[in-house]
Structure formats: structure tokens, C-alpha cells
Amino acid sequence: MSTFQDYLAALADRVTVALNDLLPCPTGPEKHLISAMRYAALGPGKRLRPYLLIESGRLVDADEQALLHAACAVECMHAYSLVHDDLPCMDDDDLRRGRPTVHREYDEVTAVLVGDALQSQAFELLADPETHASSAVRAELVLRLARASGPRGMVGGQMIDMAIKTGEVEDITIITRCQRMKTGSLISFCVEAGPVIAGADGDVRLALEGFAHDLGLCYQIVDDLLDARGDDRRTGKRIGKDADQGKATFVSILGVEGARDRAIRLADQAKAHLDPFGDRAGGLHEVIDHILARQS
Amino acid sequence: MSTFQDYLAALADRVTVALNDLLPCPTGPEKHLISAMRYAALGPGKRLRPYLLIESGRLVDADEQALLHAACAVECMHAYSLVHDDLPCMDDDDLRRGRPTVHREYDEVTAVLVGDALQSQAFELLADPETHASSAVRAELVLRLARASGPRGMVGGQMIDMAIKTGEVEDITIITRCQRMKTGSLISFCVEAGPVIAGADGDVRLALEGFAHDLGLCYQIVDDLLDARGDDRRTGKRIGKDADQGKATFVSILGVEGARDRAIRLADQAKAHLDPFGDRAGGLHEVIDHILARQS
Numbered sequence: 001m002s003t004f005q006d007y008l009a010a011l012a013d014r015v016t017v018a019l020n021d022l023l024p025c026p027t028g029p030e031k032h033l034i035s036a037m038r039y040a041a042l043g044p045g046k047r048l049r050p051y052l053l054i055e056s057g058r059l060v061d062a063d064e065q066a067l068l069h070a071a072c073a074v075e076c077m078h079a080y081s082l083v084h085d086d087l088p089c090m091d092d093d094d095l096r097r098g099r100p101t102v103h104r105e106y107d108e109v110t111a112v113l114v115g116d117a118l119q120s121q122a123f124e125l126l127a128d129p130e131t132h133a134s135s136a137v138r139a140e141l142v143l144r145l146a147r148a149s150g151p152r153g154m155v156g157g158q159m160i161d162m163a164i165k166t167g168e169v170e171d172i173t174i175i176t177r178c179q180r181m182k183t184g185s186l187i188s189f190c191v192e193a194g195p196v197i198a199g200a201d202g203d204v205r206l207a208l209e210g211f212a213h214d215l216g217l218c219y220q221i222v223d224d225l226l227d228a229r230g231d232d233r234r235t236g237k238r239i240g241k242d243a244d245q246g247k248a249t250f251v252s253i254l255g256v257e258g259a260r261d262r263a264i265r266l267a268d269q270a271k272a273h274l275d276p277f278g279d280r281a282g283g284l285h286e287v288i289d290h291i292l293a294r295q296s
Numbered sequence: 297m298s299t300f301q302d303y304l305a306a307l308a309d310r311v312t313v314a315l316n317d318l319l320p321c322p323t324g325p326e327k328h329l330i331s332a333m334r335y336a337a338l339g340p341g342k343r344l345r346p347y348l349l350i351e352s353g354r355l356v357d358a359d360e361q362a363l364l365h366a367a368c369a370v371e372c373m374h375a376y377s378l379v380h381d382d383l384p385c386m387d388d389d390d391l392r393r394g395r396p397t398v399h400r401e402y403d404e405v406t407a408v409l410v411g412d413a414l415q416s417q418a419f420e421l422l423a424d425p426e427t428h429a430s431s432a433v434r435a436e437l438v439l440r441l442a443r444a445s446g447p448r449g450m451v452g453g454q455m456i457d458m459a460i461k462t463g464e465v466e467d468i469t470i471i472t473r474c475q476r477m478k479t480g481s482l483i484s485f486c487v488e489a490g491p492v493i494a495g496a497d498g499d500v501r502l503a504l505e506g507f508a509h510d511l512g513l514c515y516q517i518v519d520d521l522l523d524a525r526g527d528d529r530r531t532g533k534r535i536g537k538d539a540d541q542g543k544a545t546f547v548s549i550l551g552v553e554g555a556r557d558r559a560i561r562l563a564d565q566a567k568a569h570l571d572p573f574g575d576r577a578g579g580l581h582e583v584i585d586h587i588l589a590r591q592s
Contacts, residue, residue: 029470030452030477032459037447084412089404108385109458112408116380116415117451123419124442127435135432139423142438146420151333155413156326162405163328174325181326 004286011054012047019072022125036106036114037121041079043097048287049074049190052215055283056208057194066197069131070141073122074190077149080118081186083111085158119149132197140196148189157182170248176217179250183223184216203276211273211284218266219291221259224249226294228256267292300582307350308343315368318421332402332410333417337375339393344583345370345486348511351579352504353490362493365427366437369418370486373445376414377482379407381454415445428493436492444485453478466544472513475546479519480512499572507569507580514562515587517555520545522590524552563588 019041026034050071057067086093086101087108094104103111125131126141147153160178163169169178191212195205228251250259267288274281315337322330346367353363382389382397383404390400399407421427422437443449456474459465465474487508491501524547546555563584570577 024447028448028452029456029459029465029473030447033452033455034447080412084408087408089408110455112380112383112385113451113455115412116376117447119412119415120442120446120449120451123438124446127439127442129435135430135435138435139425139431139438142419142435143423146416146423150416150420151320151326151330151413152324153416155409155416156324156329159329159406159409160325163325169325177325 004290007283008046008051008287008290011051012045015047015050015054015068015071015075016042018068019075022069022072023121032106033110033113033117036102036110037117039105040083040102040114041076041118043099045075045097047071047075048291049078049186051287052187052212052284053190053193055287056191056211057197058283059208059277059280060194060198060200060204062194062198062200063132065130066132066137067194069125069128070193070197071190073125073131073141073145074186074193076118076122076125077145077154078186080115080122081149081154081158083118084115087111090158090162122149137197137199141193144192144196145189148185153181153185154183157185165247167247170253172250172253175248175250175253179217179220180213183220184213187216187219188212207273207276211270214266214270214273215288215291218263218270218288221250221263221266222291222294224251225256225259225263227251263292300586303579304342304347304583304586307347308341311343311346311350311364311367311371312338314364315371318365318368319417328402329406329409329413332398332406333413335401336379336398336410337372337414339395341371341393343367343371344587345374345482347583348483348508348580349486349489351583352487352507353493355504355573355576355580356490356494356496356500358490358494358496359428361426362428362433363490365421365424366489366493367486369421369427369437369441370482370489372414372418372421373441373450374482376411376418377445377450377454379414380411383407386454386458418445433493433495437489440488440492441485444481449477449481450479453481461543463543466549468546468549471544471546471549475513475516476509479516480509483512483515484508503569503572507566510562510566510569511584511587514559514566514584517546517559517562518587518590520547521552521555521559523547559588 023038023041024034026038053071053074054067082096083102085091086096087103093101095101102114122145123142126145127138132138149155157178160169160174161182164175164178169175188209191208192205195208227249250262254262270288271285274284319334319337320330322334349367349370350363378392379398381387382392383399389397391397398410418441419438422441423434428434445451453474456465456470457478460471460474465471484505487504488501491504523545546558550558566584567581570580
């Protein structure tokens with residue numbers, strides 16, 4: 001295992017430990033719901049979004065405790081979106097991160113409510129004075145996460161994605177916009193959170209926003225490539241699903257080689273955005289390489 | 297129509313007009329989702345929660361614009377909970393507020409995502425600087441709404457309610473706790489928001505919290521009485537559902553007369569909490585009478 005992967009795994013552990021402390025305890029008649037929330041949020045995962053948030057926050061010397069809490073909030077938001085995406089009426093998936101999805105392990109009612117509760121948990125974490133002493137920082141984090149996850153962000157992207165799946169949409173411009181909203185907006189939030197926490201200036205924010213934009217799209221193209229070529233032992237979810245469903249993806253439109261080229265070009269662009277940070281951006285350079293090389 | 301009902305209707309209209317302005321416009325490839333959000337949030341409704349929020353906020357001279365925006369946020373949160381409660385895997389309802397439920401008018405995928413998007417919209421509204429100039433107020437509103445709607449609040453209550461429906465739970469203590477969480481916590485948020493916005497002191501908050509507690513339970517008991525005795529022309533939803541499902545309710549446990557007596561006692565207690573406000577609390581006294589007398 002490379003040094004970088006050790007580092008990523010250590011940070012993932014730190015986030016999981018923090019989330020374990022921050023999520024409510026399974027007590028009271030609502031304990032069934034809370035156990036299922038914990039199952040969804042604390043399961044194995046690379047914690048790539050928390051990594052991006054913490055690592056880009058360190059570039060601007062943001063407070064570590066605030067970064068950790070914000071990272072946990074993003075992980076709750078991400079986990080909720082996975083639980084709802086997996087529902088029978090959505091992707092109807094049985095496996096997630098190598099384990100039964102929430103509606104398979106529990107039931108559909110529980111899965112809907114777990115997603116709902118994890119979303120409110122994300123906002124509760126950001127608004128909590130424990131996260132940051134400044135209410136201006138907390139309110140701005142909430143506002144940005146709400147916009148990133150709402151109808152013009154993650155949920156809007158998921159809605160378009162469902163239309164793409166049923167073959168209603170096959171336009172590369174709309175597919176790009178969809179992925180930008182569905183995956184990219186939360187990734188953008190991750191790299192914006194550090195500058196908000198640190199009160200960093202406009203130029204730094206702009207550089208990180210450019211980085212997030214290219215990285216998010218690169219991530220999604222690699223995801224499509226993995227779906228087209230991967231195997232389900234590695235991804236921990238059913239694969240070849242997109243092709244089964246006749247869904248237009250970057251791969252179906254650009255071809256495997258075209259999609260691969262596009263991903264590499266986006267990775268290069270993402271790195272170029274980090275030039276102003278010099279060597280300090282090493283951790284973010286490595287995560288780009290990791291995403292390009294990922295097998296799951 | 298009584299003067300009070302005119303007043304309630306006028307305030308409901310004002311909230312609907314504001315919500316119409318504050319919700320996103322149905323443009324872009326995500327317009328299907330946004331149209332459905334607007335269908336769910338802007339449909340006919342008494343806007344009882346916004347009324348409570350605005351009327352109790354006026355008791356402490358809270359800023360009107362802030363009250364209106366916070367009222368819209370609560371209505372988004374309430375609308376989301378109705379859309380998810382109506383889903384086939386939950387209550388499987390066809391009618392809501394006299395119109396087809398979101399999953400009947402659109403489809404199940406849309407209904408899940410509409411609920412998700414309305415929840416993030418609620419937090420976006422509260423965190424927006426347009427709502428209040430003070431970030432401390434905005435962050436506190438977010439924190440309180442997140443707690444009121446999360447696993448120890450509304451969503452937790454809904455989880456317990458599903459267990460009550462399947463007959464797993466028949467204990468009056470748990471049923472009371474469930475209703476306190478499912479309905480009461482959002483009602484409590486409504487009467488707490490005004491004092492937060494106005495920066496009002498502890499005694500005032502305590503009086504309004506006591507009021508909210510008794511009112512929320514009273515509201516739910518009347519709901520159970522309506523379900524047991526109402527007709528679906530008036531309530532705009534399928535009735536006698538609880539009895540069909542063998543669900544334990546205040547009525548099945550206390551009997552119709554017992555439940556009625558309990559509701560009246562709670563209404564009296566709720567009014568007593570308002571004594572410190574004297575005549576200024578007239579609008580809240582009237583809403584209690586309205587709830588006791590409601591036929592739908």
C-alpha cells in the first residue's frame with residue numbers, strides 16, 4: 001500500500017471516529033432509526049469528500065476542529081444521498097460499499113427516514129457552535145451546503161439523472177450539467193468550506209473553485225468508466241448497470257478511450273488550478289492521481 | 297366566515313405569495329423537480345405553522361420580514377414531511393389537501409426528491425442573509441429547526457409512528473412521545489423562532505415553549521378524533537385509516553370522550569401559558585379555539 005493510501009485511510013478513520021461521536025446514540029423508541037443512520041453513515045468508505053475538505057482547508061490554515069466537523073456534515077449529506085439513490089424506486093440497488101443497502105438491511109420506510117434524518121443531521125452539525133465560534137462562518141457553511149445539495153445542486157442533478165436513465169435525455173451538454181450538479185456541487189462545497197472557515201480571500205477561493213470544478217467532472221467520468229469496465233467485487237455495487245438500462249453516459253457518448261482522454265485532461269487542468277499553492281498542494285495532487293487510477 | 301378565519305386566510309395568502317417568490321423558478325433541465333416542489337409547497341393549506349410562527353413572533357415585536365421568511369422555511373419543512381409521509385412505502389395516500397399526492401400527480405422518484413429538495417430549501421431560507429441581518433440569529437434558527445426535524449424530532453417521531461401503525465407499539469407514553477416528536481417539535485420551533493429573531497429573554501421563551509408543548513399535543517389529539525369521526529370531503533384525505541390499520545391512537549386508548557376531554561384540558565393549559573402577554577395574545581387564543589373546533 002502506498003504512503004498516500006495509508007494517509008487517506010488514516011484520515012478516513014479519523015472522520016469515522018468523529019462521526020461516531022457526533023451522531024446521536026441509539027436510545028429511546030427512535031433507536032431503530034438512529035441505528036440505521038449509523039449503519040448508513042459509519043459503513044466502510046473512502047471518505048473522499050471529507051479528505052478533500054480537510055486537505056484543501058489545510059492549504060488555507062483553517063481550524064482543524066471546524067474542518068473535521070464540516071467534513072462529518074458532508075459525509076452525512078453524501079450518505080443520505082446514497083441511501084435515497086439506492087431505493088427501489090430509484091436505482092434499486094442491493095449493495096453499497098460491499099454491504100446490503102439500507103432498504104435491504106432494514107426496510108424501505110427506514111431507508112427513506114434515514115436519508116431524511118441524515119440530511120437534517122448535516123445542517124445541525126454545521127450550525128452547532130461546537131463547529132466554529134463565529135456564527136457568520138456557520139451560517140455561510142449552511143447556506144453553501146443547502147445550495148450545493150438542493151434543487152440547483154445534488155437533488156436537481158439526481159432528478160436529471162433519472163431522466164437520462166430512462167433514455168429521455170441523451171445530450172452531452174445536459175449530461176455534463178447533470179453530473180456537475182449531482183456530484184460536482186458537493187465536491188465544490190468541500191473545497192469551498194476551508195476558505196470560508198479560514199476567512200480566506202477571493203483569489204484563493206477562485207483557485208480552489210476551479211480545482212473543484214475539474215475534479216468533480218473527472219471523478220464522474222472515471223465512475224462511468226468503472227461502471228462500464230469494472231467488476232462488482234471491487235466497486236462493491238452492481239456494475240454494467242448503466243449499459244443494462246440503456247443510459248447515456250460519458251462512456252456511451254465519448255467511447256472508452258475518449259472518456260479516458262477527457263478524464264486525463266480534466267485531471268491536468270485541476271492540478272494547474274493548484275499552482276498558486278506550490279508544494280503545499282501535494283495532498284490534493286495525490287488525490288487527483290488516486291481518482292484517475294482508482295479501481296473502485 | 298368569522299373574523300378570525302378571514303384573518304387566518306389573509307395571513308395564509310401572504311405566506312403563499314412569499315413562498316411563491318422564494319422558491320426557485322422552474323427553469324433548466326431540473327424544472328420538472330422544481331415544478332413538483334412548487335406543487336407540494338404552494339397547494340392549498342391552512343398554513344397553521346406559519347400562523348403560529350408569525351403571531352407568536354409579533355408578541356415579542358420580532359422583525360416582520362424575518363418572521364415571514366422563517367414561516368416559509370417551516371412550511372417547506374412541513375410540506376416535505378407530508379410528501380414523504382404519503383409515499384407508497386409509508387402511508388400510501390392518494391389525496392392531500394384535496395389534491396392528488398405528489399407521487400400520484402408525478403411519480404414516486406419525483407416525490408422522494410421533492411421532499412429532499414424542500415428540506416434543503418428550508419435550511420437555505422433560514423441561512424440566507426435576506427432573512428435576518430444577524431448571522432447569530434440565522435445560525436440559531438438553523439440549529440433549532442435541524443433539531444426539531446431530525447432523529448430526536450419530526451423524523452424520529454415518524455419512525456415510531458410507523459411502528460405504532462404496524463401494532464408493534466400500543467403504549468400511551470410512547471404514543472405521546474411519538475406525537476410530541478412528530479408534530480410537536482415543529483410546532484415548538486414555530487413559537488421559539490420569534491423570540492430568537494427578536495432576541496427576547498428567557499421568561500418569554502419559557503412561556504411560549506409551554507404553550508407550544510400543550511398546543512402540539514392538543515392538535516394531534518384533535519387529528520386523531522377527526523380521523524375517527526371525520527369524513528374525507530372535509531379533511532381532503534382518506535379517513536378511518538388508523539382504525540383500518542389497527543393503529544393505536546389517543547382515541548383507541550382514551551375513547552372518543554376521553555380524548556376530547558384531554559384535548560380541552562390541554563387547550564386550557566396552553567391558554568394559561570399565555571397569561572403574561574395579556575390581550576396581545578388574542579391571536580394565539582383564537583388559534584387554540586380554532587384547533588379545538590376544527591372539522592378538517
